[in-house]
Amino acid sequence: MNCKEYQHQITLLLYEELLESARVELEMHLNECRNCHDAYESEKTMHSVLAEDASQWDIPSDLLVESRRGLADELDRIERKRSWWRMPTFSVVFTPMRLLESVALIAMGLALGVYVSNQRQIPSPVAGNSGQDQISVIPRNGTISNLQVVNADPVTGQVELSGEVSQPLRFQGKMDDDTIRNLLFSALRDANNPGSRLKAVEVLSQKPTNEPVEEALINALVYDDDAGVRMRALEALRKFADEQHVRIAFMHALKNDEIVGIRIGAIDALTASKSKDQALAKSLQEVTKNEDSPYIRSRVLQFVGTSK
Amino acid sequence: MEAILKRTAQRVHESEDEKLLIEQAQNGDREAFEQLVQRHDRDILRLAFHMLGNREEAREVFQETFLKAYRSLGRFRFESSFYTWIYRIATNVSLDHLRKRQTLKEEISYESDSETHPDRPALKDTLAATTYYSNPERRLYGKEVGEKIQEALKILSEKERLVFELRHYQGLRLKMIGEIMGSTEETAKNYLFRATQKLRAYLSNV
Numbered sequence: 001m002n003c004k005e006y007q008h009q010i011t012l013l014l015y016e017e018l019l020e021s022a023r024v025e026l027e028m029h030l031n032e033c034r035n036c037h038d039a040y041e042s043e044k045t046m047h048s049v050l051a052e053d054a055s056q057w058d059i060p061s062d063l064l065v066e067s068r069r070g071l072a073d074e075l076d077r078i079e080r081k082r083s084w085w086r087m088p089t090f091s092v093v094f095t096p097m098r099l100l101e102s103v104a105l106i107a108m109g110l111a112l113g114v115y116v117s118n119q120r121q122i123p124s125p126v127a128g129n130s131g132q133d134q135i136s137v138i139p140r141n142g143t144i145s146n147l148q149v150v151n152a153d154p155v156t157g158q159v160e161l162s163g164e165v166s167q168p169l170r171f172q173g174k175m176d177d178d179t180i181r182n183l184l185f186s187a188l189r190d191a192n193n194p195g196s197r198l199k200a201v202e203v204l205s206q207k208p209t210n211e212p213v214e215e216a217l218i219n220a221l222v223y224d225d226d227a228g229v230r231m232r233a234l235e236a237l238r239k240f241a242d243e244q245h246v247r248i249a250f251m252h253a254l255k256n257d258e259i260v261g262i263r264i265g266a267i268d269a270l271t272a273s274k275s276k277d278q279a280l281a282k283s284l285q286e287v288t289k290n291e292d293s294p295y296i297r298s299r300v301l302q303f304v305g306t307s308k
Numbered sequence: 309m310e311a312i313l314k315r316t317a318q319r320v321h322e323s324e325d326e327k328l329l330i331e332q333a334q335n336g337d338r339e340a341f342e343q344l345v346q347r348h349d350r351d352i353l354r355l356a357f358h359m360l361g362n363r364e365e366a367r368e369v370f371q372e373t374f375l376k377a378y379r380s381l382g383r384f385r386f387e388s389s390f391y392t393w394i395y396r397i398a399t400n401v402s403l404d405h406l407r408k409r410q411t412l413k414e415e416i417s418y419e420s421d422s423e424t425h426p427d428r429p430a431l432k433d434t435l436a437a438t439t440y441y442s443n444p445e446r447r448l449y450g451k452e453v454g455e456k457i458q459e460a461l462k463i464l465s466e467k468e469r470l471v472f473e474l475r476h477y478q479g480l481r482l483k484m485i486g487e488i489m490g491s492t493e494e495t496a497k498n499y500l501f502r503a504t505q506k507l508r509a510y511l512s513n514v
Contacts, residue, residue, distance in 0.1 A: 011504045012497060015475060017482050046508050053457050054477050059350070059357050059366075067353055067370045071345065074371060075338065075378065225380060258404060292408055 001025075007039050014047045078223070143167070175207045185216055194226035201229055205236030214240065218249040227259045234265045241269045247280075254296075255287040267296050271303045326390055334381055341381070345374055348391060351478065352398045358477050359402040359469070360409075361458070369405055373398040388487060395488045399474070403466055460510040464503050471499035472507075 006029050012018045013026055030037050147163035173180040187193075187200035201220050204213050220233035234253065240246045247270060254266040270284065281304045288300050326347070332340035349370070356369035376397050384393060461469060467489070474480045474488065475496075482500065486493040 008501055011501050015482075015500070017497070042512070043504065043508060046504070046511055049453065049511070050457065050476060050507070053454055059354050060363065063357065063363055063366065064350060064353055067367045068345075068349060070367060071349075071371050071374050072342070074375060075341075078375075078378075079338065223379060225376075290408075 001029075003033060003036050006030075006033070006036050010036075010040050010043050013040075014044060175203070181213065185212075188216055188220060188224075194224075194229060197224060197226060197229045198232060201232045201236065205232065214243075214246070218246065221249050222252055227262065230257065230259070230262055231265065234262060234269065238265075238269045238272075241272060251283065251287055254284075260293050260296075263291070263293060263296055267299045271299055323389075327386070330381070330384060330386075330390055334384070341378060344390065348394050349374070352394065355395070355398055355473065355478055356402055359473055360405055365405055365409075369398065369401050372401045376401070392484060392487050395474075395480075395484075396490070399470055399488055403470065406466060406469075456511065457507075460507050463506055463510055468499050468503035468506065471496050472503040475500055 006026055009018060009022060009026050013023060018026065030040050144163050147161060149159065150162050151158070151160040153159075169183075171180060171183060175181070181204075184200045184204050187196045188204075190196045197220070201217065204216060207213070214237070217233045217236050221230050221237060224230050224233070230253070234250070237246050237249065241250065250266040250270050254263050254270065257263050257266070267284070267288075270280070281300075284300045284303060288296055291297055291300075326344070329340045329344050333344055352373055353366060353370050356373070357363070357366035360366050360369060373394065377394055384390070388396075461472070464472060470489070471482075471485055474485045475482060480488075482496040483493045485496040489496065
């Protein structure tokens with residue numbers, strides 16, 4: 001190893017990140033090499049100054065309390081807005097806890113006379129077990145994922161498994177149909193599948209004429225992790241840009257969305273209205289005070305100018 | 309030996325306990341999520357506060373980090389520890405804020421800010437008023453040395469700054485830092501080395 005490589009290791013030595021053997025070797029070299037020893041002393045001095053800085057530093061005492069309170073308020077707000085999610089809906093992913101709800105909903109769907117694809121199979125018992133020993137059911141054409149062994153007793157042979165079962169699904173109906181709409185809402189909740197959420201937003205945006213659909217689109221705009229889904233939701237909501245709750249969602253996107261294209265879409269939608277509003281102008285100035293897009297800043301200035 | 313066994317048993321217990329909390333939170337248990345937050349929020353806030361240097365942005369990063377975690381917890385598959393996962397979110401959010409700030413700085417002239425935006429306080433004044441050295445706790449300690457270090461940290465690249473921050477101020481091991489960055493321990497070592505070399509060069513000149 002040459003001096004340059006030894007000097008590279010000095011940093012790791014000071015941060016106690018060197019293996020024992022490498023540490024011994026480096027220390028032996030430092031005893032023999034003047035240049036490396038000087039480099040070590042210099043870095044050690046800096047390290048202790050920086051360590052002193054780190055030890056003196058802590059977050060202001062009230063900041064943690066303030067931040068926790070802010071987070072709790074925001075979570076409350078999200079839960080209030082998402083309360084409609086909790087209404088019974090179809091779910092294509094079954095867990096033991098959701099099984100009962102799902103069965104009830106399928107029965108409801110049948111009662112409503114919804115056409116159910118003849119692909120759907122009646123659940124059958126798990127192979128190898130029957131009667132009172134049966135622990136769960138899966139559909140014949142279902143697939144299992146995230147299977148985990150919760151418990152396995154080698155003495156009795158009793159095994160407890162958990163996982164998720166999904167099965168193919170096909171429905172036909174009109175957009176006004178509750179079942180279709182609930183399926184689309186359910187797809188919007190599929191955290192693992194942005195493509196499915198995008199499709200759901202696209203379909204819902206074809207006829208966003210009632211409140212639950214509008215609210216689902218607002219939720220997609222405000223909360224979805226995928227920028228494509230948020231953008232599509234924003235486009236769908238543009239025609240309702242005069243409604244107060246839609247404007248609030250646009251304002252939220254303008255302030256918080258990390259994608260500049262979405263923020264531009266939001267400012268365009270908010271300022272497209274013919275009615276000039278000084279209160280809106282003021283809010284826009286406030287919300288965009290840290291904005292880094294020159295386009296958005298110029299749109300705000302333009303709007304403020306014309307609304308005076 | 310007994311102490312080591314005790315500590316190991318405690319760690320296993322804590323890890324199982326955390327796994328249970330995560331599963332409960334994944335099933336929509338808000339209280340479980342809040343318990344998870346409280347286990348890590350001080351560390352996350354410290355990281356944000358030191359990386360961003362002011363209260364307001366630190367609070368924003370804190371909130372954004374945990375809201376992102378809240379929204380995507382369903383996708384957490386226990387492939388890494390929750391600690392690594394939440395730190396990864398926090399570092400990404402912090403870097404986004406630093407980048408945004410950099411863009412803003414580039415677009416707005418530092419000195420002529422008050423001319424182009426008379427309605428805003430000058431950027432230099434805002435920065436001076438909000439750096440973490442302006443808080444009372446900070447003033448008590450060698451302000452001059454602290455400010456020099458803060459200046460020196462600005463010359464580091466984003467990744468160098470991040471690795472230095474996580475190792476020096478947060479005390480994380482390089483192996484974990486590599487995981488947080490989605491990279492390797494070796495890469496983290498190289499960033500740390502480059503960061504300390506730059507800091508040494510800068511601080512020896514002032």
